[in-house]
Amino acid sequence: MKYLEIRNLRKSFGNLTVIKDISLTVEEGQVVAIIGPSGSGKSTLLRCATMLETMDAGELIYLGEYAVRTGPDGKAVYASPKDLKRIQRYYSLVFQDFNLFPHFSVIKNVTDALITIQKMSKEEALAIGRDLLRKMSLSDKENAYPYQLSGGQQQRVSIARALALSPKVLFFDEPTSALDPELTGEILKVIRDLAAERMTMVIVTHEMSFARDVADHVIFMDGGVIVEEGPPEAVINNPQNERTQAFLSRFER
Ligand SMILES: Nc1ncnc2c1ncn2[C@@H]1O[C@H](COP(=O)(O)OP(=O)(O)O)[C@@H](O)[C@H]1O
Ligand SMILES: [Mg+2]
Structure with missing residues (x-):
C-alpha cells in the first residue's frame, strides 16, 4: 500500500522557487533516503510533506487520503481542518535540533501529545512513554530535563516522542547533523532498528554509508528537483548523473 504520495509539488518563497x-x-x-547539497530544498520538501509549510501546487496523499489536491486553477487546495487533523496523525517528524520542550521532563516530552491531543488517560500515556523510553535505553532519564542530557540522548527522546503517536510514516531531517561524531552511531542504530521493524521512514541524511545500508530507495536532490533516484547501490556507489557524482565525490562511501 502507498503510505505517502507526493505529486508535482511546487513551493516558492517570494520569487525564489525552492521545489x-x-x-x-x-x-x-x-525506507527512503534523501540526499543532496545544502540549499537543495530537502527540508522544505519534508516541511511541505508534514504540513509545516504550505505548498503552492501539487498533491499530498497519505494512505489514499488527500491532504492536498490540485484545484481547477492548478493551485494546491488543502482538505478541511477536520480531515487534516485526522491525516496529521499518520506521520511524525524528527528534527535536526531535537525541538524538545526545555521546561518539560523527558517523560512529559514523550507523553504530552498523547494526553493533550489524543486525550489518552495519564496512566495509559505513561505506560506507552515508559515503554518507548526503555526501547531508546533511556529508562533512567524519565524525570531528567533536556538540558541534562547529551545530544544523542535528546535525539532519542525526540524519536520516542515521535513514535508515541504511532505514526505510519516517520520523517527525519538530518537527525545526526547536530551531534558530535561519537554520538551519531547511537542514533543511526535506533533508526536501523526501526527499519528492521519495518517502520516506514523518509530520512534526509548526509551519512552516505548509512543511507546505502538502511534505505530501499535513494533520492538525490539538487536545485529543487530530483536529479537521480533508485536503489542505494546504484545511486550511491554508481551514480549516473554528473551532479550526483560531483556531490558524492565529497563523501566516503
Ligand atoms: N522560510 C523560508 N523563507 C525563505 N527562504 C527559505 C525558507 N526556507 C527555506 N528557504 C530557502 O529555500 C532553499 C532551500 O532550503 P532548504 O529546504 O532548507 O534546503 P536544504 O534542507 O536542502 O538545505 C534555500 O535557498 C533556503 O534559503
Ligand atoms: Mg535542511
Missing part, C-alpha cells in the same frame, strides 16, 4: 516539480511515493515498510 520545482517533485513527485515521490513511499510504500508501506519502505
